[in-house]
Amino acid sequence: MTPLSSTETDTGAEAEPQPDERREAWAARLADTLGDGYEERHIIPSSDLWVRLARDSWVGAATAARDQLGCQFFDWLSVIDWLPSPFGRDMDAQEDNPEPKTADPTEQGHAGGQTRFQMVMRLYSVTDHLGVTLKADLPDDDLTIDTLIGVYPGANWHEREAWEMFGIHFNGHPDLRNIYLPGEFEGNPLRKDFPLLARRVKPWPGIVDVELLPGEEGP
Amino acid sequence: MGLVASGKAPKPLTKLLNLGRKYSLWMYQWGLACCAIEMGAVIGSPRYDVMRLGVIPFPASPRQADLVVISGTVTDKMVPSILRLYQQMPDPKYVISMGSCANCGGPYWDSYSVTKGVDQIIPVDVYVPGCPPRPEALLEGILLLQERIGNEDPALRWRGDPIVVD
């Protein structure tokens, strides 16, 4: 986001996005180091950088980011489940006139993707104050990826969380156990096809009221 | 206390016993989430100061407590501990459920890991609503509990029968 003082003057400049040299350079360096492992990038100028990798380059990319880009800070690691929710759109009752919406299964966010599960990792450089979001697709029939503990020891708990919440297996992780849920819990809660039973039993009561914005007249 | 347990205690004696019990409640704090901080304010802040109501908030273990305040979200993982805590407390024992989460699940009514109300596992005497309740609300809950204790028949309570309040 642009600093506050430029809000009034900024509107014209935003129409033509300026090239973001620092982030371009980061993406180029990752591409050089990883070769075939580098698949796609997406840059929102002066905002953020996404790079998609092959699954095999996952650890290599983290090492390169740490050693070459100076990303010492391990921010987080997680997974996105791109399956459209099989339980429909829960909050439709909130809308006055819900328009029918066709699910677009190919829409996979910035830097693309093909499969249902996508690994996401965020790294940050505390000296350059820049961050990068790395992504990697997991094939549907083999939900495994190498562990990052050797590069960032802080990945340990994040990987345990991903294992518990999505059922992703991390090769070489010493300690894949439940981190949050009791041992007898079944299922992977953050998968899209995991139902929230309380909601299935008692549907959301629907639109109650919508708070008026300041200065807006009531209906 | 054979006299009390047999139900033959004269009424003034029961009144006296109840008076003593209601102003020396040893309160065990089972602080779980946001409500724990408001409970902490009740205990620790000079502005609210629960001790002036005759509640002593520092028992060393549940075995020395008369009252437990369950304040905060009860998760399924926490349930065995709460059950065990309740079993350890000596009779007569009282439970205050503080906050929406402990009452009914609150904002996490549809969560996969939250128990929808602590009353599913242990009996609750007073529910304090709010998310989180103000410290004054917990004080009011304690006053209500004291009123209840004052009107109790200790014989029934100590035999473990259901409580009757008039």
Added chain:
Amino acid sequence: MTAVGADQRQQLAYVATQAADARLNVEIETEGMTLNIGPQHPATHGTLRLVARLDGEQVVEAEPIMGYMHRGYEKLTEVRTYPQVTTLINRIDWLGSFANEVPFILAAEKLMEVEAPPRAQWIRTALFELSRIANITLFLGDMAVQLGALTPVFMAFRDREFVLNQIEAVTGGRFHPNFDRIGGLKDDLPKGWINDTKQAMEKIRDFCDEFEELVLGNEIFQARSRGIGIVPAAVGLSYGLSGANIRASGVDWDLRRDGHEALAYNHLDWRVWTHPEGDSFARYWVRLQETREATHMVEQLLDGLPSGPIMAKVPRIIKVPAGEAYAATENPLGKMGYYIVSKGDLVPFRVKIRSASFSNISITPWLLKGVYVPDIITILASLYFILGDIDR
């Protein structure tokens, strides 16, 4: 206390862990003992459980077990509309609630390409700093309790009320304001609030001065916290430590200054406090300085408050365009961020919550190796976590 460099500290910590292992194997043939702390223990302020394997007085291995406060935020955000999500995420870090809302709102604003008007940004920043004060004052009292001084926590609760009153006067909630909106704020400031807040800031500054002498100047406190739980900067970063924990290890990094979010920090005159030592004392010291700095920041914010609207033009029913955005701010506990994936619906498709305490506490198995049992409490207290922020 002689000053040691970062490399040397790391070496010292390494030697300590080696010594612990060696001792177990050779020197004393004691049977190991397992010590269970929690899940409900005053020292864990919340429901963290710690299982420590001991050899005599030394910890060989310690493992935090959490999940006793896991409430499933990330799943629940997928069935809440954007305005409803802020209600929920208030309760992650329950001591500095307003600060939880801000990064989420900023991420959603990024996706919607709206920006809050200047006045809203300034008030947002002021409330953000008030949350920080409300949060850290309690830490300042709490850690002293863990080290054996009971009085400070009463003083913390007493003076914290002044800040809570001010937050309540604006938002209507002592704890969970739910005041931030996509595109601005719910309401403007009430009359007379600015003067009252300035008076409250005076009181907090007195509180800080008092604590500087009473706690930081206390010999017992220093003896129990200096040199305990040293975190080398490089190790801390690789574990994802942030906030005052990493600034106490000498890393000059503060997202209020270095981040690019739409908040009013770059209009203020303030400084980032760091400490070279990286021990428990340093973490307490940095937090105390930050609290005092925050009172000055609030005063500057109130003096320079621009006029104008407090809400940008946003539709009545909020639908966030498809895309992904990440926003992170410097919350009282450290870096907190939200990664929002939207598919253009009323509800977020996926929200990844990066909470500070989860990463901050993930260093404990490394840090607790080789320390003595009483130091477990010191180290846990000084890392400062809130269970809702760990388990989410």
